[in-house]
Amino acid sequence: MTIESSGDAPLRTVGKAELFLGFLKIGLLGFGGIAPWARHVIVEERRWLSEKEFASVLGVGQILPGPNTMNAAVLIGDRFQGVIGVLLCLVGQMALPLVIVTTLGIAYERFASVPEVQAGLVGAAAGAAGLVLGTAIKMVRRLKPTPPALAISLLAFAAVGIMQWPLPLVVVVLVPLAVAAAAMEGRA
Template structure:
């Protein structure tokens, strides 16, 4: 998929990169993942990140966990996938279990409940900022920016305004998007000289 990007030098580098990524991402790891994997480490181009994230979002499970599996597999095969997954989940699991054991006591305080609501707003802002940052990568998308934005607006409208269940949005608009991309790609392949 990509050529000329950096790669992790070892499995331990892969583990600690995903561990650092997971520990920074309270309320949403996507913005941190894009910054770490594309901008700081250079393991993926923006276009590759968007492609892999698209696949990760369709698969069952959390999208960044799926992304860690795909990136680990890309560089080190099954060992890399398991190492990236361990980096993503090991220490954060201990933190979550520890916080869960004291959460009743913490949530009794209005200050803590307010802080959690504030973190939710920050997480939403980070996701919007990441989407805007990745917007230029749609220039190379087979659909083009206009169709991609139209489908994104339709998805927003279907979910947020019409309250359509996510499975129907993914099947309906996802199917339309795949069909349009397939049509555009097959037409472009037919235009190339043999």
């Protein structure tokens, strides 16, 4: 066992209202992509899952079709409250963003040409990019992957981030490699 969480791995129950409100918050905060915000709320703020459990759920969400965080919401909802939990997580995650995006769509025509609006959006987008980058680095520091596991991370990063190869291809090649690496090291 060489990948380890930082000791905070409470296997606790999470109630229906708590699930819904948690995902409502994730949806509302989820600027620039949901994963870092989901991690902030689920791991850091409410401690529903340990760092490693969260990464594992997100990894499963990633290899399935659909947004990784939406799949993660399905898995987390089912884990704590079954089918009802799934629906609560999905509705919670989507409700506010849907209202906001249609409002923005209506407002956009009027305010798109205001320089301050454009500059603010660009600044926020740059911040959101940094948020994703920082979240990945923070997770690596917490999980302390072994050298072979870190090699898998770097291969995935290089293939998708630098070479910009199609994700399905990368997944098909790297999942067997990642599982083989875990098996050879006896990580499970």
